[in-house]
Amino acid sequence: MRTVYLDHAATTPIHPDVVAAMAPFWYDVAGNPSSIHETGRAARNAVDASRDAIAAILGASASEVVFTSGGTESDNAAIKGVALASMHRGRHLVTTAIEHHAVLHACAWLEPLGFETTYLPVDSCGLVDPDDVRRAIRPDTILVSVMLANNEVGTIQPVADIAAVTREAGVPFHVDAVQAAGTLPIDMRRLGIDLISISAHKFHGPKGIGALVIRDAIPWRPMQSGGSQERNRRAGTENVPGIVGMAAALRLADSRRDATNAHVATLRDATVARLLNAIPGAQVTGHPRERLPNNASFAFRGVEGESILLSLDMAGIAASSGSACTSGSTEPSHVVAALGLPDDWVRGTLRLTFGRANDHDDVEAVVRVLPPAIARLRALSPRGADGTPRDALAPQSRVGKGAGGIGGNEAPGQASTARA
Numbered sequence: 494m495r496t497v498y499l500d501h502a503a504t505t506p507i508h509p510d511v512v513a514a515m516a517p518f519w520y521d522v523a524g525n526p527s528s529i530h531e532t533g534r535a536a537r538n539a540v541d542a543s544r545d546a547i548a549a550i551l552g553a554s555a556s557e558v559v560f561t562s563g564g565t566e567s568d569n570a571a572i573k574g575v576a577l578a579s580m581h582r583g584r585h586l587v588t589t590a591i592e593h594h595a596v597l598h599a600c601a602w603l604e605p606l607g608f609e610t611t612y613l614p615v616d617s618c619g620l621v622d623p624d625d626v627r628r629a630i631r632p633d634t635i636l637v638s639v640m641l642a643n644n645e646v647g648t649i650q651p652v653a654d655i656a657a658v659t660r661e662a663g664v665p666f667h668v669d670a671v672q673a674a675g676t677l678p679i680d681m682r683r684l685g686i687d688l689i690s691i692s693a694h695k696f697h698g699p700k701g702i703g704a705l706v707i708r709d710a711i712p713w714r715p716m717q718s719g720g721s722q723e724r725n726r727r728a729g730t731e732n733v734p735g736i737v738g739m740a741a742a743l744r745l746a747d748s749r750r751d752a753t754n755a756h757v758a759t760l761r762d763a764t765v766a767r768l769l770n771a772i773p774g775a776q777v778t779g780h781p782r783e784r785l786p787n788n789a790s791f792a793f794r795g796v797e798g799e800s801i802l803l804s805l806d807m808a809g810i811a812a813s814s815g816s817a818c819t820s821g822s823t824e825p826s827h828v829v830a831a832l833g834l835p836d837d838w839v840r841g842t843l844r845l846t847f848g849r850a851n852d853h854d855d856v857e858a859v860v861r862v863l864p865p866a867i868a869r870l871r872a873l874s875p876r877g878a879d880g881t882p883r884d885a886l887a888p889q890s891r892v893g894k895g896a897g898g899i900g901g902n903e904a905p906g907q908a909s910t911a912r913a
């Protein structure tokens with residue numbers, strides 16, 4: 494059975510051109526970039542060229558790029574690194590309720606050291622209000638961290654507007670761009686971002702490599718002790734094939750951005766329209782327009798996300814309920830909960846994320862499998878076809894009244910609410 498892979502927000506398959514670019518650095522050019530012999534120098538040159546390429550695409554200087562092991566390390570290094578370098582000035586951070594756990598848990602890690610974090614709410618589409626950021630900043634605020642695009646519902650934040658606020662206040666601004674890099678154009682200088690996290694495996698690069706870009710003037714302390722690699726900012730022998738692969742993948746994504754985004758948006762929109770049409774008690778989560786082009790995320794009333802995933806998996810469809818880290822746990826997603834969905838909906842989340850290799854057959858597969866699977870799951874519990882508890886079924890409450898303010902299938906035509 495062919496796997497229909499609809500989980501590109503969790504990770505993406507590596508591109509064959511990226512593997513080809515990496516291969517010499519496992520075999521022919523296997524030197525340590527810190528070694529002075531020829532193969533070491535060749536490895537150093539490859540790391541430097543990759544750094545130049547990544548900096549150019551992100552609107553940064555090469556000297557500002559620090560290679561890490563991925564998004565989690567970059568987020569931790571950004572938050573803990575700025576906090577530890579700034580604690581003499583203040584111990585207050587501002588972030589949002591819908592960040593990835595790499596950010597949320599890094600903020601929590603700082604608490605025993607006397608730091609305090611304000612977690613900003615989002616609206617029902619997952620948007621942060623820049624005025625909320627302005628109001629949250631205090632004289633002792635030393636960092637604001639807001640993601641560019643959400644990993645679960647795909648909502649894209651107004652980071653340029655938030656940067657205008659942080660600039661005015663003189664507070665460093667970190668952006669977790671792990672889901673956005675490769676998909677959205679990012680120009681750190683133009684956007685006014687001070688630190689940014691990216692991770693190669695989200696844009697068809699290798700796993701276990703990422704970068705934290707830190708503008709030169711930002712107070713920051715490295716997390717690792719040891720060698721002087723990365724200009725004393727990240728001790729440890731560089732992952733040369735990984736760095737080369739990340740640069741190759743980012744170049745590839747950057748050069749094909751418009752075509753890839755148009756392709757995945759077409760598949761996403763077709764899927765959303767057809768599923769909302771076929772499944773009663775369904776709604777799209779996240780923003781109707783300001784969202785990643787490949788993200789179709791849903792809430793279904795009165796079903797468990799885990800059960801939906803198992804049904805899809807048995808039919809050869811790989812998807813996710815919320816983020817990969819929270820699947821396997823029965824807790825509702827903190828992101829979907831922050832959107833303010835009613836209890837009856839928050840557990841029934843599904844995230845379908847498309848990639849360049851998906852096609853309309855994949856849309857057909859999910860449209861064939863998902864509606865009957867949800868009908869079966871609802872029939873197992875005492876619920877109506879739209880997920881309403883049977884004892885609550887009254888004529889006026891039959892279809893989705895009070896189900897929260899974002900796109901659903903309560904009225905014809907709402908299927909277009911997820912179009913980007």
Ligand code: PLP
Nearest residue numbers: 563564565593595644671672692
């Ligand atoms: N930040 C966001 C928004 C993510 O989606 C992820 C991964 O899912 C991470 C951080 C962590 O990245 P990595 O898997 O490279 O550690």
